[in-house]
Amino acid sequence: MKIKYYLLNVLLVMVYQISEVIAQSSDRESAQTSVVKVKTSFIKVSNGKKVKEIGTASGWCWKEPTLVVTALHAVAGADEITIHRDNNSSTKASIERVLKEADLALLRLNSDIGLRPLNLQDADPNSGMEYYVWGFPQGVFSMQGDDIRFSRSLEQSPTLNSILTGNSLKSELITQGYPLPVARIYRISSTIQPGHSGAPIMAKNGVVIGIADGGLRGGAARINWAMPAAYYVPRLISSNDQIPRSPSVQTSLYSSLTTVDLDATEQEELEKVKSEASENKVVNGTQSVSKTWTASYNDILETMDYEGQRELNELTALFNIDMSGKSFDIYEDFNTGATFAIPGGENLQIHDGSWFNASNSDETLQYFASSYVTSGTEESILTVTGILEAIFPSDTWSPVVEEEFGWTSIDEYFHIFSGNFIDSNQNFASVDAEVDGEYLLIVFTLHNEQRLEYDDDYLKQYLHYSIGMQMSAFSEN
Known part of the structure; x- marks a missing residue:
């Protein structure tokens, strides 16, 4: 009988270990089938000549295979939006809905590139758990996953206002209309890199608990946070907020965009971005x-x-x-x-x-x-x-x-x-x-x-x- 109990315990331990491996890899599997690079093009006039300014962000599929959630500040006012999967498939996209309070945009893809919608889950803002951000940080040309932890806060539901510095910065956001200082956030203790804006923050089981955001500066340092996914994303699909037609403060003042010729090919754009990243x-x-x-x-x-x-x-x-x-x-x-x-x-x-x-x-x-x-x-x-x-x-x-x-x-x-x-x-x-x-x-x-x-x-x-x-x-x- 003791041998049976011993074998049963061994079996249970093995099952637990296997399930842990599966759980740890599921966020990676979700990223492979659902996370995308969001490339933006802004047409500008420089020295009397039209040029393109290229920017990148991250996004992820939600609800339908042709819907992608990303950060509004990254795509607002863009003349062209292109969605790239890590398997090199791509398609054009347009902004279908925005939720200004949370700096979120819902993109409609022109064609189905095989994305799988992700599920949402609530999280405690003061959770000590480890999460993962999957996206395309600046200067990295394939998808990357990084550990993310929350900063503890005395507030049960911390807001963006609690981490903003400088009255000028708050005034700019209020004038722009997004994100609003009253927005609920997760405070992030780990670094979120440029290019991560709009990236999903996942639990081990691959569900999305937050959306990486930022693009602002407090002095020289970047200000990072995440928007609670379960609280805001469902509101995005029915939002009637007006879609901004001009680039955001974050893109205009705090981003590093790459300037290329108006008729540059995608390969030429990529080479220029790589060259600038190296320089x-x-x-x-x-x-x-x-x-x-x-x-x-x-x-x-x-x-x-x-x-x-x-x-x-x-x-x-x-x-x-x-x-x-x-x-x-x-x-x-x-x-x-x-x-x-x-x-x-x-x-x-x-x-x-x-x-x-x-x-x-x-x-x-x-x-x-x-x-x-x-x-x-x-x-x-x-x-x-x-x-x-x-x-x-x-x-x-x-x-x-x-x-x-x-x-x-x-x-x-x-x-x-x-x-x-x-x-x-x-x-x-x-x-x-x-x-x-x-x-x-x-x-x-x-x-x-x-x-x-x-x-x-x-x-x-x-x-x-x-x-x-x-x-x-x-x-x-």
Whole structure:
């Protein structure tokens, strides 16, 4: 009898393990038959010549084989929409319905390309479960799946308003009419990449619980969230919201579109997109960052929260320098969500195999940035300490102890370090570090303190680099 019970238990364990494997692969199977790339074309006039601007997003089949859900901001105002499956089949599409509150669009395909509709399921906004986002992130030319987790919130039903920064940004969205600040959202602790807009967020069993959204900026960093699928998607089919005829704020201001000739073939478009992705990517061993945005100082300032605006305004007022004509190149590490900014047009290179680095022409002003993945918050903090001890040894560098020197804990996962160091030659280092659980971003600048006192051009350069350092952060969620 004991042998029978033993064999029964073994059999049950085997069945459970097999079912787990099936469950883990079902989100992948659902993605293969239901997730698509949404390619958009916007016809513009540049230097008196008509050109096409190419953008990409993600989408997924729902309700019928010829219906696809995606993000409204990605397709609004597009002159042409093309749907691509990962098996190379494609068809044109048009916007059939929109739900502005949730930034959703329902596309009708011109022909059936064999898509299978996905099912919807509700989820707890404070769930600790792991989900998966399937789509076509920027610079990736085949479908990709990534882990997604929710950020915990004190709100039972968090809204977009809770993560938006800057009154200007809220005003732009209200004027545009989508997404609305009152929209319910899932707060996302993992990074959602450009190109993921409209992608399904799935549970292990392949049902859709959310739709990836974003396309906005809070300062230099991207703002990410997801729309609850079971709450909003059923309302999409019967929505009478007016379809926007012009491109969204997100596409106009914050997206990196690729410009091609009006008569470019699909192959020529693809080659141009690949070329730009390669040109904008800087690789450092297993780590890479991509330039995703170039923006003016004023554009970035307007989307920052009040505290960030106040700090930068105080800094520029202190030195009596006008930054309105300056621009910044924004680089992102899609693996960690780390974002850093350098003066526009500067060359980003690799230093000592460890750091992304930019400098002025005589290299007397240096900027360094790097991000890491550790086992958790404690190791991230220890890593920062070790890096600082290695770069600024106590026998040659002295900490400039100020009120803001050291660590500030925001919560159990998020910690910020700020500090300054100086050596005997008046070389001055400013360091900022952010720890977000297992993710770590550290940025520092080096300059000569004495030169600031007599060289106005050097002072302006220093301020440009210093503001770029202060804009560095993780994607907001």
